Amino acid sequence: MSVFDELAGQERVVAQLRGALAGAMTHAWLFTGPPGSGRSVAARAFAAALLCENGGCGHCPSCRQVRAGTHADLLLVRPEGLSYGVRQTRDLVLKAAGAPSGGRWLVVLFEDADRCTEQAANALLKAIEEPAPRTVWLLCAPSAEDLVTTIRSRCRVMTLRIPPSDAVAKVLTERDGIDPAAALAAARAAQGHIGRARRLATDAEAAKRRAAVLRVPVQATSLGPALAAAASLVKTAEDEAKAMTEQLDEPEREKLRQAFGEGSTGKGVAKAMRGMTGAMKDLEDRQKSRATRVKRDTLDGALLDLAAFYRDVFMVQLNADVELANADRADDLRRIAAGSTPEATLHRIQAIMRCRERLTLNVAPLLAVEEMTISLSRS
Numbered sequence: 423m424s425v426f427d428e429l430a431g432q433e434r435v436v437a438q439l440r441g442a443l444a445g446a447m448t449h450a451w452l453f454t455g456p457p458g459s460g461r462s463v464a465a466r467a468f469a470a471a472l473l474c475e476n477g478g479c480g481h482c483p484s485c486r487q488v489r490a491g492t493h494a495d496l497l498l499v500r501p502e503g504l505s506y507g508v509r510q511t512r513d514l515v516l517k518a519a520g521a522p523s524g525g526r527w528l529v530v531l532f533e534d535a536d537r538c539t540e541q542a543a544n545a546l547l548k549a550i551e552e553p554a555p556r557t558v559w560l561l562c563a564p565s566a567e568d569l570v571t572t573i574r575s576r577c578r579v580m581t582l583r584i585p586p587s588d589a590v591a592k593v594l595t596e597r598d599g600i601d602p603a604a605a606l607a608a609a610r611a612a613q614g615h616i617g618r619a620r621r622l623a624t625d626a627e628a629a630k631r632r633a634a635v636l637r638v639p640v641q642a643t644s645l646g647p648a649l650a651a652a653a654s655l656v657k658t659a660e661d662e663a664k665a666m667t668e669q670l671d672e673p674e675r676e677k678l679r680q681a682f683g684e685g686s687t688g689k690g691v692a693k694a695m696r697g698m699t700g701a702m703k704d705l706e707d708r709q710k711s712r713a714t715r716v717k718r719d720t721l722d723g724a725l726l727d728l729a730a731f732y733r734d735v736f737m738v739q740l741n742a743d744v745e746l747a748n749a750d751r752a753d754d755l756r757r758i759a760a761g762s763t764p765e766a767t768l769h770r771i772q773a774i775m776r777c778r779e780r781l782t783l784n785v786a787p788l789l790a791v792e793e794m795t796i797s798l799s800r801s
């Protein structure tokens with residue numbers, strides 16, 4: 423076992439990371455790859471390998487602490503809102519300038535570094551230009567182009583690929599004990615996104631929501647059903663986002679209350695309570711911003727599922743010999759393929775992509791999705 427075992431289908435990157443452990447250390451790394459390729463998983467495995475005495479054995483206390491995110495020499499940054507500000511970045515840079523408490527390195531793992539504001543990126547640049555001698559920066563972003571040139575030119579870039587379905591299925595089977603056939607079906611449906619594949623295979627609700635999304639092509643045959651499909655698509659995404667954020671919100675509020683000693687009495691309590699009100703407001707603002715992001719990401723995920731369905735339709739129409747993401751929906755695929763032309767299918771995929779684009783421009787979700795399902799209903 424090694425911490426690198428979880429990196430499905432990334433043999434080339436793993437070889438480079440292992441090589442780097444033996445040589446002179448590069449102080450700034452950038453992990454890129456499409457959503458689900460496992461860039462933060464790769465960065466975390468590398469962090470574990472840097473902090474472990476045995477190069478990332480996967481089972482020593484250090485490796486376990488990295489996995490749990492509690493290692494004293496690992497600074498874990500995960501922007502929860504839509505952007506990461508300059509104040510937070512300055513705090514981080516200050517912490518990163520310190521020395522490791524125990525081992526050789528202090529590792530800063532910065533997920534979604536592309537969410538840095540311009541000012542935040544400038545603050546970050548200084549730290550990466552002149553890193554503390556024992557600090558290693560691991561940045562993650564969808565692509566190198568998502569970061570300003572000045573930062574990415576100082577990083578060693580590791581590019582992950584979308585892992586093949588069988589590699590994802592292998593991890594699900596070996597790590598999570600999922601039945602091989604179910605693991606392969608989930609890996610195909612999730613198109614190489616390992617976290618999503620795991621959810622599909624283990625969470626009945628997630629599988630149900632996917633089924634609801636894939637009913638859209640079958641339902642949206644004329645205007646009325648198209649509008650109904652849009653409403654249900656948006657609602658499904660909102661429900662999923664709500665389920666995800668509610669799980670996180672209340673424990674965070676509870677932790678804050680405990681930190682301020684709610685319920686205790688004595689000197690200074692009134693003052694502390696006033697401090698808590700402000701901190702609670704901050705927390706709620708962050709939670710709201712996170713809820714917005716999760717809602718947007720979830721709807722986008724549903725649209726990508728839909729696009730993958732029509733990509734499959736297109737492949738069936740062309741008689742192409744490729745692996746279908748929705749092999750479990752073969753009947754629907756064949757029926758829709760037979761009832762339209764490849765050109766119409768391409769137009770539908772374009773309508774989905776246009777909808778995604780409009781959502782990033784803050785068009786009201788229902789409006790953008792209705793426009794899309796109406797386009798889908800035209801043959």
Ligand SMILES: [Zn+2]
Pocket residue numbers: 474475476477478479480481482483484485
């Ligand atoms: Zn270890």
